[in-house]
Amino acid sequence: MIALLALAIAAPSDLFEVDATVEHLPNGMKVIVEQRTRTDEVALRMHLAVGSADEDDGERGLAHLLEHLMFEGSENVPGNAFDAWLSEAGGENNASTAEDATVFYAAFPSGALDLALFLESDRWATAGSSLSASSLRNQIGVVLRERSQSYSSPHGRDFDALSRLLYPQGHPYHVPVIGTRQDVRGATLDGAQAFFSRWYRPAHATLALVGNVEPTQALQKVRWWFSDVPDQEPMERSWPEPPPRHAQRQDGFLMAEVDDSTLHLAWVGPAASDPDVLAVRLAATVLGDGRGSRIGELPFRRRFIRSARVQAWNGERDGLFLISGSVTRGARLGRLERLLRRELLGLVRSPPTQAELDRARMRLRRRLLDPLERPQSRARVLVECLRLYGDPDCSRTQWRELQALGPEDVVRAVQRVIDEPGARLFVVPRWEVDRLPGSAALVELP
Amino acid sequence: MIFHALLLSVSLARSPLPDDSKEASPPASSGPDRRAPPAVRPVEPISLPPITTHTLRPGVVVHHVRVEGLRRARVRILFGQGALALTGRDSAAFTAMAWIQDQATRGRSAQALADYKDRYDLDLWTDGTLRHHSVHLACPLEDLDRGLRLMREVLVEPRFPRSDVRTLRRSMTRALLIDGPRRAGSVIDAALRYGWYAPEHPLGGRPDIRGWYKVRRRHLRGLHRQLLETAPLEVLVVADADLDALLPDLTALTEGLGHASEPTPPLPEGGPASSKVIGIDFGSTTTASVALRRPAPSYADPELPAFAALDHALGGPFLSRLNRELREEWGLTYGIDASLTTRELEGHWTIRTEVHVDRLGQTLDLIEAEVERASEEGLREEELRAYQTKIVHAWNRNLSTSSTAARAYGRWTSRGEGVDQARSRVEAVRELTLGAPQEAGRLWLDADRPALLVVVGDQERIDPQLQERGLEVHWIPAGLMLLGGP
Structure with missing residues (x-):
């Protein structure tokens, strides 16, 4: 029976195959186009290589606030019509801001390609001069509510507190993306316009179109719609080189409306372009990514552990290697920490087995393949690949690199990460504060 | 990790796609003409593989x-x-x-x-x-x-x-x-x-x-x-x-499995007999959460397509009247959404948001006004058109990935429907005229229908705002609420 089925199903073609066209427009913008005709959908992704890491003191949170303002109208698209017109055409859109990038994205039926390019290019060409004081005032309120809403959930402050703790003052990731209350509240129209002029330049932008488009025609349309977006020199990013590091481990705590206590053990991980990035991801997967991983199994073996996992994140300047766990009420975080460190050092002392590596590789392979299915996530991959590798077709390369990694590479990469002092963040209910180590100071998020 | 999914600004009233929109055809040398948005090619539903x-x-x-x-x-x-x-x-x-x-x-x-x-x-x-x-x-x-x-x-x-x-x-x-x-x-x-x-x-x-x-x-x-x-x-x-x-x-x-017995019948109709307000005291927090639930058409109800169009116009995630009013006009919330749940014999519609605790009363007034306006006036033409296009585009995306395809066919087969029946629901939406959402609004959003309002936050600061509006709140401790209430 099984043989019959195997015969009836052909082996897949190259799952990682990417057939994209890349062009640099005269104004400096990079464009990626790839035709995918499974559905009529087209994904548009505008990646602006500017994020909270590019903010100066006094303007913390401005990159994110400006992202909100970019939907408040441009010269030829009256207030809020961006969303209304695109929605009327069957499309949807959103945006996000991170440390290194602000991304605007949309998905729509192919018949709305011109409309989507018109809307996107109009704000690039004219939005800076169309910002209004009333929109700014309103969006300040919305962003402050966003911050309150996020911070009011039990673990809603953890990552921002970790960034503050792990990356020292002066590091581009020290201040959370959402910014400081004071700077968001005090944002001015002049400040927003200056930030726009400084950073919203085509030389910082990469546009991807993936979906039911004919590449030659689509590129022609992109050239046309963005032809009046003026050419400007790229701005130099004023990041300190090398990024500053703490000389000693940093300990901090948050008091939260929780019953159990959580411990985050964090280290500065490799940046996205670092050659060790895949080895560290492999290590995180072996250690603590789901059932069957060394740390992921702990909650099923030790009753006092509620959850445990390991994550690796990589920004453009630095990364984060994070081991997190929580314990039941009354249990000591010190006990959890000893177990987590034992597993971490265990990986260095007894390198991952072939079976562990194979499993982890397959998990990561899945994470490379799945995003290639949908136009929206595929557009994200193509942009990231072009930015990091200079080629939108990098998933296959990453898979080959993953296959070539051996246990010694994983050990070396992890050792390199944990040689740095790192940080500990304790998130505890108020009655546990007295039991914390004296080195832990309350982490303020101003 | 540190990406923040962001709700974006919306507006319908001020910006319908203008009638003078034109076909864009890039000439070789001139720049784009931005005076009017380019025309959009209409979306038609595609054929999907049969079951x-x-x-x-x-x-x-x-x-x-x-x-x-x-x-x-x-x-x-x-x-x-x-x-x-x-x-x-x-x-x-x-x-x-x-x-x-x-x-x-x-x-x-x-x-x-x-x-x-x-x-x-x-x-x-x-x-x-x-x-x-x-x-x-x-x-x-x-x-x-x-x-x-x-x-x-x-x-x-x-x-x-x-x-x-x-x-x-x-x-x-x-x-x-x-x-x-x-x-x-x-x-x-x-x-x-x-x-x-x-x-x-x-x-x-x-x-x-x-x-x-x-x-x-x-x-x-x-x-x-x-x-x-x-x-x-x-x-x-x-x-x-x-x-x-x-x-x-x-x-x-499936060897040895599956018996020719009757499947469990649909769940009976539900919903309260009269309106009520439940409050849960969360101490001195500055954020108040609010949810308002009303009855809605069941899955089999012919009013469903029209009511779903109302739902989309009022509380669709980005393009909605409630978002425009509460977020864009007043800056009260990061976002507000409405969700429609339909089963074979019953349905309900729920609006949810979070605001500053001192703005709760104002929030309730604004929500009530928008719902009342929708129930009296129905939709504008561009709102209905947006919903119809969205439904067709959603239909066309069903085969986007294995999981979207499995989800769509899973939903249909669970309800005993084939592709043709599912397609007929899309057609029913396409055939809606402006009168239908208005009729559905009058029928389902009538203020006399029993509704459930839930507020969570600082009782001391919420109570006066609700009393001012003549709302009698049944305060229930959070722990008890999780176990089903008194």
Whole structure:
């Protein structure tokens, strides 16, 4: 029976195959186009290589606030019509801001390609001069509510507190993306316009179109719609080189409306372009990514552990290697920490087995393949690949690199990460504060 | 990790797509003409592959859909019985059985099973509801035979590890007794559920807290055996493979399973007899959460397409009147959304948002005004057009990935529908005229219909605002609310 089925199903073609066209427009913008005709959908992704890491003191949170303002109208698209017109055409859109990038994205039926390019290019060409004081005032309120809403959930402050703790003052990731209350509240129209002029330049932008488009025609349309977006020199990013590091481990705590206590053990991980990035991801997967991983199994073996996992994140300047766990009420975080460190050092002392590596590789392979299915996530991959590798077709390369990694590479990469002092963040209910180590100071998020 | 999903600004009233929009045709040398937005080519619904239904034997039906080019194959086994048939209610034992079945088998420990699934890129999970129990497989097409063998193993030889039972018991009791009462979202969910459905309604059954303490492996094994021995089952396969090639393996997969018994009937109608307001005191927090629930058409109700258009215009995630008013005009909230739930015999519609606690009264006024306006005036032409286009585009995206395809065909087959019937629902939306949402609004958003309002926040600061509006609040402690209220 099984043989019959195997015969009836052909082996897949190259799952990682990417057939994209890349062009640099005269104004400096990079464009990626790839035709995918499974559905009529087209994904548009505008990646602006500017994020909270590019903010100066006094303007913390401005990159994110400006992202909100970019939907408040441009010269030829009256207030809020961006969303209304695109929605009327069957499309949807959103945006996000991170440390290194602000991304605007949309998905729509192919018949709305011109409309989507018109809307996107109009704000690039004219939005800076169309910002209004009333929109700014309103969006300040919305962003402050966003911050309150996020911070009011039990673990809603953890990552921002970790960034503050792990990356020292002066590091581009020290201040959370959402910014400081004071700077968001005090944002001015002049400040927003200056930030726009400084950073919203085509030389910082990469546009991807993936979906039911004919590449030659689509590129022609992109050239046309963005032809009046003026050419400007790229701005130099004023990041300190090398990024500053703490000389000693940093300990901090948050008091939260929780019953159990959580411990985050964090280290500065490799940046996205670092050659060790895949080895560290492999290590995180072996250690603590789901059932069957060394740390992921702990909650099923030790009753006092509620959850445990390991994550690796990589920004453009630095990364984060994070081991997190929580314990039941009354249990000591010190006990959890000893177990987590034992597993971490265990990986260095007894390198991952072939079976562990194979499993982890397959998990990561899945994470490379799945995003290639949908136009929206595929557009994200193509942009990231072009930015990091200079080629939108990098998933296959990453898979080959993953296959070539051996246990010694994983050990070396992890050792390199944990040689740095790192940080500990304790998130505890108020009655546990007295039991914390004296080195832990309350982490303020101003 | 640190990405923030952001709700964006919206407006309908001020900016319908102008009638003077034009076709864009890039000339060689001139720049773009930005005076009017370019014309949009209308969207037409595409044809989707049909469902082929084959009865393997009494009690075992196979639905097959061949979708070309899908990387992963999807298989779902749906038993026509769930918690109601097996335990008479939403019970701890059934939930535990449904959640732990996929963790280990007699031949494989949890770790070995997780390892095997990862190694071959197999996803396999189980799920249970009041009316159904299901086992799902997603795997690379070329490994479908391996996936089906593993599915059979999980289906008939689950181990129900003791450590998993213990871990789930601990996490469920904690969720009900410790974590839930601290989370506004969980408290609102509980208040909406128990405030809307009476205790005797299947959906209003109070949490089985005692059951969680008593649940043991032997109960799960017994329920599992009962399920295999009594429930009818349907298999749905969505894959780039012919049914003929799959039938021998599907026969092996279902061997000895599936009985020609009646599936559990639809859940009865629910909803309160009169309006009520439930408040949950969260101490001195500055954020107040609010939810407003009203009755809505059932899945079979011919008013549903028109009401769904109203729902979209009022509380669609980005393009909605409520977002425009509360977020864009007043800056009160990061976002507000409405969601429509429809079952065979009943439906409800819920608006949810979070605001500063001192702006709660104003928020309620604005929501009420928008709902009232929609119920009296219906929709504007561009709002209806946007909804119609959205529905067609959503239809056209059904085959985007194996999971979207499986979700769509799974939804239709669960309701006993074929592709033509599903398509006719799209056509019903396309045929809507402006009068229909207005009629649905008058009928369903009438202020006399019973509604449930839930507020969570600082009682001291909320109470005066609600009293000012003549609302009498029934304050319930958060811990008690999680357990079903008084």
